[in-house]
Amino acid sequence: MLRRTLTAIALTLPLALAAAPVLAQSAPDPSMTAPADAEDPYLWLEEVEGERAMAWVEDQNTRSLGVLTGDPRYQDLHDQALAILEARDRIPSPGFRRLGGVERIDNFWQDADHVRGIWRTTTVDSYATDNPVWETVLDVDALSEAEGANWVYRGSNCLPPDGRMCLISLSDGGKDAVTVREFDRETRQFVEGGITLPESKGGVSWIDADTLLVSRDFGEGSLTDSGYPRTVRLMTRGQAIADAPVVFEGETTDVSVSGFTLRDADGVVQAVLLNRGINFYESETWQLNADGTTRQLQLPLKGGITALVDGQLIVTTDQDWTAPSGQEFKTGDVLAYDLAAWLADPTVQAQLVIRPGPREAIEGITATRNRLVVALFENVRGAVYVYDPSDWSRTRLDLPENVTVGVGSSSSLDDRLFVSVAGYLNPQSLWLVDAATGEGGVIKSLPAKFDAEGLEVRQFEAVSADGTRIPYFVVGRSDMPMDGSNPTLLYGYGGFQVSMLPGYSATVGKLWLERGGVYVVANTRGGGEFGPNWHQSAQGQNRQRAHEDFQAVALDLIERGITSQPHLGIMGGSQGGLFMGAMLTQRPDLINAAVIQVPLFDMLRFHKLLAGASWIAEYGNPDIAEEREWIAAYSPYQNLRAGQPYPEVFIHTSTKDDRVHPGHARKAAARLEELGYEVLFYENTDGGHAAGANLRETARRLALEYTYLTRRLMD
Structure with a gap:
C-alpha cells in the first residue's frame, strides 16, 4: 500500500453471587492527584539512561522478577511460550520479490537457531511445497556476532524492477531509529563503499540506481517537534548526505515529511511524490517535477493514495470531501482516477469504487498486475473482493466465512496474491489465489497449537x-x-x-x-x-x-x-x-x-x-x-x-x-x-x-x- 499507514505509537442477568458490588466512581479529590509538571517528583524517571533512573529500574526488576519467576508455574509457562515462538511449523510469511526478472518468494525467519533472524529466499514453486528449499540472503545473528552489535532487522527496500540492489534497515536493540546500508542481493554482501545512512528515524526511497529521496535527521533544525524528519533531500550516489540538496521542507509543527515513488507493475516511475504529514491523520501530497519544482496534488487531507493498478490511481478518503471536479464523496469512500489524465488536469471526474455501509470497514487494499483487491469486513467478519478496473465490477473470493482475512503480498507479473485466513479457534491458513480468475486454494496451514x-x-x-x-x-x-x-x-x-x-x-x-x-x-x-x-x-x-x-x-x-x-x-x-x-x-x-x-x-x-x-x-x-x-x-x-x-x-x-x-x-x-x-x-x-x-x-x-x-x- 502506498498510503501512509497508521502506526499506533504499530502484528461482549443479574450480577452473579460471586461478583463484587459495582460501584460508581467518585470525582477525584484534587489534593490526592498527581502533581503538575513543575511539581512532579518523578521527572527524573524520564531520563531514559540516567544513572538514578536505571538504578531504580534495576531495583524494580530484581523485586518483580523475584516474585514472578519464583512462582512455581512460571517456568512451565515460559517453556511453552518459547516452544511456540521457536516452532518451525509456523507459516513462513511470504513476499513476492523479483530478482533479475524472475519472481521469487522472500521471508524473514526466526527460531531457536536464528534468534535475531534470517532473510531468506526460495522459488514460488518450492514455497508451495511442504519443504521449501531456502537460501539465506542475510543472517542477522551472524552479522550481530561479527560486528559485536544487537541488530534487529527492520526490513529491506529493493530497487524495482530487477530487485538486486537493496537498502537494509537495522535497529540497535529494537529502536525505531535505524541505520541503512546498501546490500547486493546477488552477491549477498553489503556493498563496499555503497550507500550508508547513519542511525535516524525517517525513510529512504529509490528513484533510480543512483538517486534517492532521503528523509533523516540532518542535524539542528532538521526535525519536527515529534522528532521525525522535517526535510527531504535528493541524494545521488557518492554524494555526502550533508551536500544533498533539500527538495522539500515541512513545518516544525508537522509530524514528518517523506518521499516515495509511484511505480507501475513493471517498476516504471510514474511520479515522484512527497508527503507532508501535517498531523497523524492529515497530510498533503506533492509532486516533485524533473526541474526540481514541486506542486501540491489535490487530494483529501484525511486519506490519500492507496494503490496504482492498470493506470488507475486508487484514493481513499477518511473525511467527507469535495473533489476539484465538484464531486461529493463520503467518509470511507474509495475512488479511482485515470492517473495520466488526473496529473494533467486535477478537475477530471473520479469514479466511485466502494462506499462501505454503516457496519462495514475496509481493512486492506492491494493491487495485483490487473486487479484491485480489498479486504472488506462486515460486523468484524471479513471477506475479500476483487475489482476489475475496466468497469469496477466486483467478485467475491471463495474463502471461509466468519473469520479474519488479510490480503498479503501480490505479484507484479500476474494476478496472484496471498490471502491469510484465521479465527480465534482457527489456525492460520495461507491461500494463493488468482485474483483475475478466482482460482486457487490453501497452500499452507498451521496445525493447532492448543x-x-x-x-x-x-x-x-x-x-x-x-x-x-x-x-x-x-x-x-x-x-x-x-x-x-x-x-x-x-x-x-x-x-x-x-x-x-x-x-x-x-x-x-x-x-x-x-x-x-x-x-x-x-x-x-x-x-x-x-x-x-x-x-x-x-x-x-x-x-x-x-x-x-x-x-x-x-x-x-x-x-x-x-x-x-x-x-x-x-x-x-x-x-x-x-x-x-x-x-x-x-x-x-x-x-x-x-x-x-x-x-x-x-x-x-x-x-x-x-x-x-x-x-x-x-x-x-x-x-x-x-x-x-x-x-x-x-x-x-x-x-x-x-x-x-x-x-x-x-x-x-x-x-x-x-x-x-x-x-x-x-x-x-x-x-x-x-x-x-x-x-x-x-x-x-x-x-x-x-x-x-x-x-x-x-x-x-x-x-x-x-x-x-x-x-x-x-x-
Whole structure:
C-alpha cells in the first residue's frame, strides 16, 4: 500500500453471587492527584539512561522478577511460550520479490537457531511445497556476532524492477531509529563503499540506481517537534548526505515529511511524490517535477493514495470531501482516477469504487498486475473482493466465512496474491489465489497449537454510556458456568483506527484458554472496526467515549455472569496501556488485575516525550487550556489517588522504546507505590516498542504476564 499507514505509537442477568458490588466512581479529590509538571517528583524517571533512573529500574526488576519467576508455574509457562515462538511449523510469511526478472518468494525467519533472524529466499514453486528449499540472503545473528552489535532487522527496500540492489534497515536493540546500508542481493554482501545512512528515524526511497529521496535527521533544525524528519533531500550516489540538496521542507509543527515513488507493475516511475504529514491523520501530497519544482496534488487531507493498478490511481478518503471536479464523496469512500489524465488536469471526474455501509470497514487494499483487491469486513467478519478496473465490477473470493482475512503480498507479473485466513479457534491458513480468475486454494496451514476441544467463539454487544452498541468477542468453553467464576482476560486498544480483528494466538490459547481462562476482545470506538467514523467519534475531546465503551464491556461480562470482579483482568499496550490506566483510575471496582504494556500514562506530558507530539491529532494538545482540561480528566497519572480499590498491577516497558517513552510506565509505578499500592514493574533493557528484541525476550515477557494473571485471577 502506498498510503501512509497508521502506526499506533504499530502484528461482549443479574450480577452473579460471586461478583463484587459495582460501584460508581467518585470525582477525584484534587489534593490526592498527581502533581503538575513543575511539581512532579518523578521527572527524573524520564531520563531514559540516567544513572538514578536505571538504578531504580534495576531495583524494580530484581523485586518483580523475584516474585514472578519464583512462582512455581512460571517456568512451565515460559517453556511453552518459547516452544511456540521457536516452532518451525509456523507459516513462513511470504513476499513476492523479483530478482533479475524472475519472481521469487522472500521471508524473514526466526527460531531457536536464528534468534535475531534470517532473510531468506526460495522459488514460488518450492514455497508451495511442504519443504521449501531456502537460501539465506542475510543472517542477522551472524552479522550481530561479527560486528559485536544487537541488530534487529527492520526490513529491506529493493530497487524495482530487477530487485538486486537493496537498502537494509537495522535497529540497535529494537529502536525505531535505524541505520541503512546498501546490500547486493546477488552477491549477498553489503556493498563496499555503497550507500550508508547513519542511525535516524525517517525513510529512504529509490528513484533510480543512483538517486534517492532521503528523509533523516540532518542535524539542528532538521526535525519536527515529534522528532521525525522535517526535510527531504535528493541524494545521488557518492554524494555526502550533508551536500544533498533539500527538495522539500515541512513545518516544525508537522509530524514528518517523506518521499516515495509511484511505480507501475513493471517498476516504471510514474511520479515522484512527497508527503507532508501535517498531523497523524492529515497530510498533503506533492509532486516533485524533473526541474526540481514541486506542486501540491489535490487530494483529501484525511486519506490519500492507496494503490496504482492498470493506470488507475486508487484514493481513499477518511473525511467527507469535495473533489476539484465538484464531486461529493463520503467518509470511507474509495475512488479511482485515470492517473495520466488526473496529473494533467486535477478537475477530471473520479469514479466511485466502494462506499462501505454503516457496519462495514475496509481493512486492506492491494493491487495485483490487473486487479484491485480489498479486504472488506462486515460486523468484524471479513471477506475479500476483487475489482476489475475496466468497469469496477466486483467478485467475491471463495474463502471461509466468519473469520479474519488479510490480503498479503501480490505479484507484479500476474494476478496472484496471498490471502491469510484465521479465527480465534482457527489456525492460520495461507491461500494463493488468482485474483483475475478466482482460482486457487490453501497452500499452507498451521496445525493447532492448543487444545480447542469444547471451546467456542461468541459475539455479544454491550451498551455504552451514550447508548452506542459495542461489539465484543468471547472465547471460552461452550459449557462455562455463568456464575461469575470464570477467570477472564479482557483485551482492548481503542485508538488510531486500529481494528481488533479475530485472530489465532497460539500463546493466548496455550497459556490461558487451555488452562480454563476466558479471552475477550472489545471492539470499542477509537478503532476502525466500522470505518473512519468509528475512530473519529472517540478522538480528542471525545476520547472518554472509548474508555466508557471498554467499561461497558466489562460491566456486560459481569452482568451476563461470564465473570466477576475477583476473576476479571484487563490487558493492553501502548495506546491500549492508556486504556488500562483509564480503567484502573475510573473503574477499579470492576477488575482484579491489569497488565499495562509499554503504556502512555502521563497524558499531560505525552507530547513532550519522544514521538508524542505526533499523536496530538489523536488526543489533543495539553498546551491548549481547553484541550488540557479534557485530557486531564482521564490522564491516568494525574488521576491516581489514595484509598481506591486498585488491584496489584503489572506494568512493563522497554528502555530501548524510542516511540512511547519508558518514563510513562516508570512514573506510573513510582506514583502507585508512593500511594501505598502493590505494583509489579519490569523493564526490558532492549526490545524497542514491542518490548522483545528476540524470541527469548518475548517468551519471558509472555511468561511473566500469564504468571501474574494466574496469581490474580485463577488462584
